Amino acid sequence: xxxxxQHPSRVICKSGTSVKIECRSLDFQATTMFWxxxxxKQSLMLMATSNEGSKATYEQGVExxxxxxxxxxxTLSTLTVTSAHPEDSSFYICSARDWGSRGLYKNIQYxxxxxxxxxx
Amino acid sequence: GENVEQHPxxxxxxxxxxxxxxxxxxDSASNYFPWYKQELGKRPQLIIDIRSNVGEKKDxxxxxxxxxxxxxxxxHITETQPEDSAVYFxxxxxxxxxxxxxxxxxxxxxxxx
Numbered sequence: 001x002x003x004x005x006q007h008p009s010r011v012i013c014k015s016g017t018s019v020k021i022e023c024r025s026l027d028f029q030a031t032t033m034f035w036x037x038x039x040x041k042q043s044l045m046l047m048a049t050s051n052e053g054s055k056a057t058y059e060q061g062v063e064x065x066x067x068x069x070x071x072x073x074x075t076l077s078t079l080t081v082t083s084a085h086p087e088d089s090s091f092y093i094c095s096a097r098d099w100g101s102r103g104l105y106k107n108i109q110y111x112x113x114x115x116x117x118x119x120x
Numbered sequence: 121g122e123n124v125e126q127h128p129x130x131x132x133x134x135x136x137x138x139x140x141x142x143x144x145x146x147d148s149a150s151n152y153f154p155w156y157k158q159e160l161g162k163r164p165q166l167i168i169d170i171r172s173n174v175g176e177k178k179d180x181x182x183x184x185x186x187x188x189x190x191x192x193x194x195x196h197i198t199e200t201q202p203e204d205s206a207v208y209f210x211x212x213x214x215x216x217x218x219x220x221x222x223x224x225x226x227x228x229x230x231x232x233x
Contacts (some may be wrong), residue, residue, distance in 0.1 A: 034220065043209060043225045044164070093163065107152055107215050109165040 002028050006098045006112025013084055014120055021079045021115045023094030029074035030096035034109065035067070038091045050077040071074045091116050122147040124212050134232050139197045141227045145211035146191070151214040153186060153193045154221070159206045168195070169207075171215065198230075201208030205231045 003026040013019050014095055023033055031052045036044040048069050049057040056069035066088075068080040077096075093114040097107065123146040133139045138197075148157045151172035156164035170184045170193065177184050179198075186193040191214075197204055207228050213221040 041228070044223045046220060046222070049220050106164060107213070108154070108169070109221060111156075111165070113163045 001006060001035065001096050002026075002096075002110045003092075004094065004112045005111045006094050006115055008115055010118075012118045013068065015085055016083055017083055019081045019117060021081075021092055021094070021117075023077045023079070023112050025075045025096040025098075027112070028096070028098045030077075030098065031074060032097040033077040034078050034095045034096070034097070035069060035072060035077075038073065038093055038120045040091075040113070044093065047079075064120045084117070086119045089117055089119045122150070122212070123223045124210060124222045125132050126227060128227060129225065130230070131189060132232060133200055135200055135202060137200055139141040139200055139204070139229055141190065141195045141208055141229075142212065143194070143212075143224050144192050145212040145222070147212065147214070147222075148167050148191065149214050150191075152213045152215045153179075153184070154208045154213075155182075155184060155195050155213065156209045156223075157206045158209065158226075176215045200231050202231050202233065205229060 005024045006079045007022045033050040035047045037047050038044050046059050047062045051073040052071045052074050058064045071077040091114050094112045095109040097109050122156050128145045149200050154169035155167050157167045158164040168179050168182050170186050183196045207226045209226050210224040211221045
């Protein structure tokens with residue numbers, strides 16, 4: 001299957017600092033990537049949809065100035081958690097949509113391995 | 121807004137028995153329904169998907185059924201094995217490049233030896 005790389009896998013930072021998380025599609029072009037937040041033993045909560053070359057679409061309740069998303073190329077989207085606080089501590093996971101470029105399937109999301117953010 | 125409900129939240133079955141997870145969706149325009157498996161500490165992996173032009177799809181021990189009229193879809197795992205233990209998520213989406221995928225709340229499946 002397709003590979004999506006997410007980096008870093010874990011980050012610990014001080015309150016007030018900013019953290020950047022990268023999501024790369026390694027063997028396909030992804031015009032659309034998604035950013036999720038997952039709390040322990042809970043589902044994937046969609047934060048925003050990242051579209052290559054345009055502004056991200058944020059879900060209701062997600063602060064766009066807090067969670068900056070950039071999708072500058074067809075293989076890379078970044079999520080920056082600005083001025084992080086302890087309540088931002090969570091597991092952040094990205095996915096990239098493979099649309100019609102692989103065999104019989106289309107509209108398949110491949111997930112990154114996730115980033116565990118701990119804000120002290 | 122769009123919503124996907126998933127039941128049960130936890131499921132424990134004896135090894136070798138079958139497991140069934142059910143989902144309902146609210147957006148009648150949804151036509152793509154993937155299922156993901158997430159093992160502890162790992163990324164969600166697509167295990168099977170179904171589109172609205174078919175009512176059932178099978179891949180070895182797993183099968184999905186879809187009832188578009190009732191807006192229900194289900195995952196069936198037969199002859200369960202210990203490695204089936206994981207969290208399973210259903211999801212619904214419109215089959216377009218601009219659409220997002222809405223996930224259910226997940227089912228934690230445990231296989232008893």
